[in-house]
Amino acid sequence: MTDKNIDLSVEIAGVKFSNPVIAASGTFGFGREFGDFIDLNAIGGISVKGLTLEKRQGNRPPRIAETPAGILNSVGLQNPGVKAFIEEEIPFLKRFNTRIIANIAGNTIEDYCAMAEMLSDTDIDAIELNVSCPNVKKGCVAFGNSPEGIREITGRVKKYCKKPLIVKLTPNVTDIKEIAIAAEDAGADALSLINTILGMAIDIHRKRPILANNMGGLSGPAVKPIAVRMVYEVANVVKIPVIGMGGISSGEDAVEFMLAGASAVMVGTANFINPRACVDVVEGIKQYLCRYNHSSVHEIIGKLQIY
Amino acid sequence: MSRILTEKVVSVKELAKNIYKMTVQSEYISMNAVPGRFVNVKCCCGIDALLRRPISICNVDKDGGSFDIVFQVKGKGTEYLSQKKAGDEVDLIGPLGNSFEINKDNKRIAVVGGGIGIFPLLYLLKELKGVDRSSYLGFRSSDYVVLLEEFGAESEALSVSTDDGSRGYKGLVTDLLERDIEEKGFDIIYACGPTPMLKKVSEISKKTGIPCQVSLEQRMGCGIGACLVCACKIGNPDNWDYKHVCKDGPVFWSDEVIFDD
Numbered sequence: 001m002t003d004k005n006i007d008l009s010v011e012i013a014g015v016k017f018s019n020p021v022i023a024a025s026g027t028f029g030f031g032r033e034f035g036d037f038i039d040l041n042a043i044g045g046i047s048v049k050g051l052t053l054e055k056r057q058g059n060r061p062p063r064i065a066e067t068p069a070g071i072l073n074s075v076g077l078q079n080p081g082v083k084a085f086i087e088e089e090i091p092f093l094k095r096f097n098t099r100i101i102a103n104i105a106g107n108t109i110e111d112y113c114a115m116a117e118m119l120s121d122t123d124i125d126a127i128e129l130n131v132s133c134p135n136v137k138k139g140c141v142a143f144g145n146s147p148e149g150i151r152e153i154t155g156r157v158k159k160y161c162k163k164p165l166i167v168k169l170t171p172n173v174t175d176i177k178e179i180a181i182a183a184e185d186a187g188a189d190a191l192s193l194i195n196t197i198l199g200m201a202i203d204i205h206r207k208r209p210i211l212a213n214n215m216g217g218l219s220g221p222a223v224k225p226i227a228v229r230m231v232y233e234v235a236n237v238v239k240i241p242v243i244g245m246g247g248i249s250s251g252e253d254a255v256e257f258m259l260a261g262a263s264a265v266m267v268g269t270a271n272f273i274n275p276r277a278c279v280d281v282v283e284g285i286k287q288y289l290c291r292y293n294h295s296s297v298h299e300i301i302g303k304l305q306i307y
Numbered sequence: 308m309s310r311i312l313t314e315k316v317v318s319v320k321e322l323a324k325n326i327y328k329m330t331v332q333s334e335y336i337s338m339n340a341v342p343g344r345f346v347n348v349k350c351c352c353g354i355d356a357l358l359r360r361p362i363s364i365c366n367v368d369k370d371g372g373s374f375d376i377v378f379q380v381k382g383k384g385t386e387y388l389s390q391k392k393a394g395d396e397v398d399l400i401g402p403l404g405n406s407f408e409i410n411k412d413n414k415r416i417a418v419v420g421g422g423i424g425i426f427p428l429l430y431l432l433k434e435l436k437g438v439d440r441s442s443y444l445g446f447r448s449s450d451y452v453v454l455l456e457e458f459g460a461e462s463e464a465l466s467v468s469t470d471d472g473s474r475g476y477k478g479l480v481t482d483l484l485e486r487d488i489e490e491k492g493f494d495i496i497y498a499c500g501p502t503p504m505l506k507k508v509s510e511i512s513k514k515t516g517i518p519c520q521v522s523l524e525q526r527m528g529c530g531i532g533a534c535l536v537c538a539c540k541i542g543n544p545d546n547w548d549y550k551h552v553c554k555d556g557p558v559f560w561s562d563e564v565i566f567d568d
Binding site for chain 2: 210
């Protein structure tokens with residue numbers, strides 16, 4: 001098998017991606033920031049920085065702490081607001097052959113519905129419902145951490161959303177399977193997981209948390225085994241496609257998620273360290289498929305053999 | 308445009324306790340650097356010390372195609388970096404950030420540096436040859452005093468302070484700036500160092516009406532404006548935005564920076 005003959009394309013909720021690698025929300029800005037380093041046409045999709053109805057300043061700095069094989073962040077959804085995104089960022093992103101996913105977050109269900117309605121009339125390809133950001137005090141994660149909460153918000157947003165709806169799940173729950181099932185029942189077209197894991201780091205010399213927000217979301221290689229386990233659990237209980245993420249920085253990492261049942265993957269924290277991470281992951285998946293004589297990425301999705 | 312580069316280390320030298328100067332061979336950085344900009348360095352391969360470390364460019368040798376960074380060992384990342392040897396490779400992204408404004412109409416300039424904040428100012432001084440340059444450098448104690456000869460060679464006047472008086476004036480470096488400011492009549496002040504120092508220099512600038520640029524520091528993630536963690540308050544108290552040190556800065560006009568307590 002030569003790598004030219006390998007089919008990397010995937011279809012998720014009716015959206016065709018040229019390859020299964022998507023830049024994760026909050027780690028890729030609106031794509032422009034990476035223009036110096038990669039060809040944006042080379043990645044399957046971009047999930048943009050989490051959007052809110054109005055512009056948000058985010059949390060006080062420090063907003064980042066490095067931890068073993070990972071980082072904690074507490075950005076708090078700093079973004080220019082959904083209107084500015086529609087007017088200024090979508091036209092830029094449309095110049096590239098990559099799928100655009102609008103990640104939305106809000107304080108109230110009405111905020112989410114309003115944004116879904118506005119974005120339904122634009123050129124984006126899908127909406128990702130962020131009900132899992134651990135860094136904002138109101139709303140958001142509160143909707144995502146119970147089956148009842150996720151059922152209600154997914155059902156209500158679905159009424160206003162004319163685009164495929166991806167629901168992004170938080171790992172900060174006792175049983176992610178029941179949350180996933182609730183989202184599927186309420187009409188989610190796909191699921192993405194995991195968002196960051198709530199964590200804390202302390203400066204022992206100052207006897208204070210490193211983050212001004214006290215706590216933050218953990219991401220990076222440290223979370224990968226947890227993420228793989230959750231993707232595996234969820235993929236086994238839902239019929240809708242699952243997009244896996246959590247500590248992916250190489251093709252091998254991505255393949256783990258795909259074997260566990262992910263139809264596509266998102267690359268997050270790795271973009272901060274290596275701005276070419278997304279294209280490196282695409283290349284790594286291709287090499288893996290080539291090595292094991294697969295002609296299509298579909299030959300590995302969910303093909304894990306369990307003991 | 309900034310690039311991801313793998314370059315060769317020319318030399319690593321310990322200048323003072325835990326403070327190292329690294330010279331790196333890089334045609335690209337040496338041709339594209341300007342004072343104020345920085346490089347974001349991966350200190351070791353793999354997942355240990357995961358993030359890159361932003362380090363300002365301290366000196367550039369355009370003819371030799373190399374540049375210098377000076378850094379203090381503060382944790383694991385800088386510890387790894389300090390152990391590099393001549394001939395080793397170093398993975399860096401740069402040059403990043405904006406730059407100090409250099410205007411030929413400014414005939415008398417002051418630079419005010421504190422601790423490890425002094426390093427980008429040396430590069431700035433070199434690019435300002437021909438104007439009257441006064442340097443004010445503050446350190447914790449004589450143990451941390453570095454690059455005085457280099458600063459002396461690039462300054463018409465050099466004043467040094469230490470917190471404990473073990474070298475030069477005992478007290479704040481900003482006292483020295485205030486002492487000279489009326490007599491010297493500076494056209495512009497450039498500052499880089501700890502936040503209390505920048506805040507004080509900013510107050511002096513406001514009081515005297517002398518424009519001032521400050522280079523800010525904040526815990527950074529990506530260095531390219533994507534992760535939004537290195538926030539700083541820019542504007543006025545009634546109307547400000549969180550801008551980002553890596554992309555909008557690190558250099559800002561002091562009258563637009565809101566220093567939080």
